[in-house]
Amino acid sequence: MPELLTVQNLVKHFPVRRGFLGRRTAVVHAVDDVSFSLGENETLGLVGESGCGKTTTGFSILRLIEPTSGEVCFRGENILSLPPERLRHLRRHMQIVFQDPFGSLNPRLTVERVIEEPLLNHEDLSGAERRIRVQEALVMVGLLPEHMTRFPHEFSGGQRQRICVARALVLRPRLVIGDEPVSALDVSVRAQVLNLMIRLQRQLNLSYLFISHDLAVIRYVSHRVGVMYLGQIVELAATKALYARPLHPYTWALLSAVPVPDPRRARQRIILEGDVPSPMNPPAGCRFHPRCTEVKSICREQAPIMRVVEDNHAVRCHLYEDGEPWNPAPPLHRKPEAGDKQPKGGNA
Numbered sequence: 371m372p373e374l375l376t377v378q379n380l381v382k383h384f385p386v387r388r389g390f391l392g393r394r395t396a397v398v399h400a401v402d403d404v405s406f407s408l409g410e411n412e413t414l415g416l417v418g419e420s421g422c423g424k425t426t427t428g429f430s431i432l433r434l435i436e437p438t439s440g441e442v443c444f445r446g447e448n449i450l451s452l453p454p455e456r457l458r459h460l461r462r463h464m465q466i467v468f469q470d471p472f473g474s475l476n477p478r479l480t481v482e483r484v485i486e487e488p489l490l491n492h493e494d495l496s497g498a499e500r501r502i503r504v505q506e507a508l509v510m511v512g513l514l515p516e517h518m519t520r521f522p523h524e525f526s527g528g529q530r531q532r533i534c535v536a537r538a539l540v541l542r543p544r545l546v547i548g549d550e551p552v553s554a555l556d557v558s559v560r561a562q563v564l565n566l567m568i569r570l571q572r573q574l575n576l577s578y579l580f581i582s583h584d585l586a587v588i589r590y591v592s593h594r595v596g597v598m599y600l601g602q603i604v605e606l607a608a609t610k611a612l613y614a615r616p617l618h619p620y621t622w623a624l625l626s627a628v629p630v631p632d633p634r635r636a637r638q639r640i641i642l643e644g645d646v647p648s649p650m651n652p653p654a655g656c657r658f659h660p661r662c663t664e665v666k667s668i669c670r671e672q673a674p675i676m677r678v679v680e681d682n683h684a685v686r687c688h689l690y691e692d693g694e695p696w697n698p699a700p701p702l703h704r705k706p707e708a709g710d711k712q713p714k715g716g717n718a
């Protein structure tokens with residue numbers, strides 16, 4: 371797939387200021403050295419525990435918060451060094467769907483006003499033309515043109531998220547960042563919204579950076595998956611490869627917690643010891659070493675770098691340093707079996 375977005379060594383540190391003079395007393399390492407690329411019509415899922423830096427990565431890419439350093443190239447242009455006017459022009463191609471459809475819609479505005487706002491900011495259209503575009507966007511997400519005159523509180527959670535998707539797509543962007551877009555929804559409507567997003571991707575040639583803590587959701591929508599831990603991507607691979615043969619000990623633990631709907635294939639659960647360390651004071655060496663079941667002495671001293679160890683499968687771990695695929699023991703590492711079906715309609 372041709373590349374749409376390339377992120378290189380992205381870093382976002384938040385200074386912690388205390389006292390009357392607001393002196394900097396500490397630094398939160400929210401995102402540290404994150405690199406990946408996203409192709410046209412591709413979905414890259416970012417998964418990890420709360421606080422691992424997924425959302426900060428998404429916000430930094432859109433410059434909703436200013437990154438500390440790094441490079442974010444959208445169609446070959448580094449958006450971190452663009453002047454405000456050019457950035458504003460590029461923003462119409464990069465939209466976001468937030469987690470909370472209740473908080474992200476202004477309750478005082480009608481659906482028409484909500485969806486036409488990006489058009490007012492970015493396009494020079496007459497009132498009638500804007501109205502047609504709003505109606506088209508509503509139909510595209512499975513709502514009705516007559517819903518334009520209603521207010522957000524008159525809709526269910528799933529319908530509100532559809533309105534948010536319509537607002538994100540009304541400018542026909544190329545990239546949409548979904549920041550936990552189905553986490554706040556009832557389980558019964560999650561699949562509907564996910565299927566809608568997958569259908570719209572095929573219809574409009576969209577690329578998604580899909581952020582979620584839910585491994586099942588990520589598996590369903592993503593072509594490739596990046597696993598984040600404490601501000602860093604620790605494993606990056608095609609979805610099928612990552613779920614069939616995860617390489618990083620943190621990914622083993624995450625996947626071992628996913629229930630298998632077959633009692634004959636019960637999985638050995640890997641329980642991680644201790645809490646996630648503070649991003650204000652990340653551990654030396656490998657950031658995962660205080661909780662890792664495979665820790666070696668080198669892990670406490672030297673930070674591993676991201677390296678490709680199998681076909682487009684990259685991992686940040688000393689176990690794979692000699693280039694030899696290490697043969698890990700957990701029962702997660704089994705060949706895909708005939709019963710391992712992907713859910714219908716998904717992207718993986």
Ligand code: SF4
Binds near residue numbers: 664666669686
């Ligand atoms: Fe575990 Fe060491 Fe690999 Fe880190 S580098 S994940 S501590 S084995």
